[in-house]
Amino acid sequence: MRLSPTLPRRVLLPLVAAVALLTTGGTTAVTAAEACGSIITAPLAPPVPANDPCPSTDPVVCRIRVLPMDEKVEAQRTRIRYHDLLEAMHRTEADMREAGASDEEIAREFVDMRNQAKEITRAGMTPEEVRILEERNTAKYGNPLGPTADQLYVKYGSWQKVTDASMRTSYAVDRELALEYRPCPV
Numbered sequence: 001m002r003l004s005p006t007l008p009r010r011v012l013l014p015l016v017a018a019v020a021l022l023t024t025g026g027t028t029a030v031t032a033a034e035a036c037g038s039i040i041t042a043p044l045a046p047p048v049p050a051n052d053p054c055p056s057t058d059p060v061v062c063r064i065r066v067l068p069m070d071e072k073v074e075a076q077r078t079r080i081r082y083h084d085l086l087e088a089m090h091r092t093e094a095d096m097r098e099a100g101a102s103d104e105e106i107a108r109e110f111v112d113m114r115n116q117a118k119e120i121t122r123a124g125m126t127p128e129e130v131r132i133l134e135e136r137n138t139a140k141y142g143n144p145l146g147p148t149a150d151q152l153y154v155k156y157g158s159w160q161k162v163t164d165a166s167m168r169t170s171y172a173v174d175r176e177l178a179l180e181y182r183p184c185p186v
Contacts, residue, residue, distance in 0.1 A: 036184035038083035044072050044178050056172055064176045076177045078121055082169070083181045085117045089167050094186040103159035110166035111149040118145050 047066055054062035064075055089110055096106050122130045134144035141147045147155070152162040169181045 038080040107159040107162035115145040
């Protein structure tokens with residue numbers, strides 16, 4: 001079997017492990033700790049009635065809980081694409097650091113990348129859902145996509161912390177979509 005040198009590591013590792021399992025009679029296995037990227041942890045939970053009390057304080061989690069299953073599956077796919085963006089950001093950070101970029105340059109690039117991701121994600125939402133998000137962000141940050149790099153610098157006090165915040169994911173939203181995000185080695 002010939003592997004393409006351009007395949008990402010997160011694709012190669014499971015592929016190599018599968019081949020090893022098939023060729024060694026199952027004596028080699030990839031542990032869960034070795035998996036990285038967007039990991040599906042369980043089947044998606046069925047929708048709950050809209051009047052069912054939500055145990056989360058996160059309105060996004062409460063919204064996901066009541067989605068019809070087909071919309072929940074699409075939300076999970078969208079979240080996996082978001083995790084893919086986080087992986088791209090980790091690689092970009094490594095490349096930018098290797099090229100000598102400053103913490104500020106990296107942070108500004110990541111705030112832009114994250115805002116672009118919001119635009120892409122919102123393309124799959126209803127106009128009403130987008131309106132609510134954009135009104136909230138405009139009221140809070142003066143920008144429909146969210147805070148600017150400068151606003152985040154004021155909040156966190158360092159460009160490295162802005163970069164770190166740009167690569168975070170919501171554990172509660174991931175859990176509701178039966179996902180876990182684990183950064184891959186760069």
